[in-house]
Amino acid sequence: MHKYPSYLDLLHSGELEKRVEASKKYLSPCTVCPRECRTNRLEGQKGICLSGRDVRVSSYNLHYGEEPPISGTRGSGALFFAGCSLKCRFCQNYPISQLNHGNDCSPVELAGRMLELQRMGAHNINLVTPTHVVPSIIEATFIAAHNGLTIPLAYNSGGYDAMDMLRLLDGIVDIYMPDIKYASDERAFRYSTVRDYVAVNRQAIIEMHRQVGDLVLDGSGVAHRGLIIRHLVLPDDIAGTRASMEFVAEHVSRQTYVSLMSQYFPAHRAHSYRELSKCITQEEYAYAFKCLEMYGLENGWVQEKINNE
Ligand code: SF4
Incomplete structure (x- = not known):
């Protein structure tokens, strides 16, 4: 039987320490x-994500607003990382992701926050927007695991993740929660300024599923391991819901848990685009739900309410 969290096996075999060194090279x-x-981030230079050598943490706390198997009864231990490699014009979290609000944190300090969240009772460490800080996360996990961390890591990303980083995370992350933001590179470039989102996102999700498989819950319904896909429905079907769900059903697994999110509202620079300057309608959300049914995706969560127009 599989033991959780997986990173303890890597710690005891010495592999986790090797991953720390391997990841720094990137x-x-x-x-x-x-x-x-x-x-050269080791010398403090910053790239598009606005990150240098250390991570910047915007906040960390118990979070009860995630999907039920992630929040559980005691809350998810959310670590919100500042900066982001995506530049979504409508980012719902833009003060953190685009304005880089937060405090710099060494790997030792990050490990301390992980352990504090565990002491507070968190079911997991929920790494929110982790893509650009994977080396620091691996180092912090190594330090925290040495000092008693035993809860699973949940990797909660925009789904624009490099394959090399995912391979380094194999056996460290037990729960993956990537977005599928788009099914069109043209739209991904227009609204998030990356040209290759669709291929990168799809390969990343296939690799995540290869590593952790379908979602596994304990007797209380709390997630131990597996994949949850998040899809924010955008106005005018900008997110390409039908093609996205077809991909999940045909290339990942029909057992995949999909969280179909309705809370879009025009934030950040959304008002510069007529098509993004409005909330979604009931009809648009109903169509997105129909796409789940169309492809036999029965696991997951839908939301009752949408934001008012
Ligand atoms: S993580 Fe990505 S966006 Fe950030 S500096 Fe590195 S390559 Fe650039």
């Missing part, structure tokens, strides 16, 4: 995310 020149800016 910081200079930086190829931590598929942007491949090639800045």
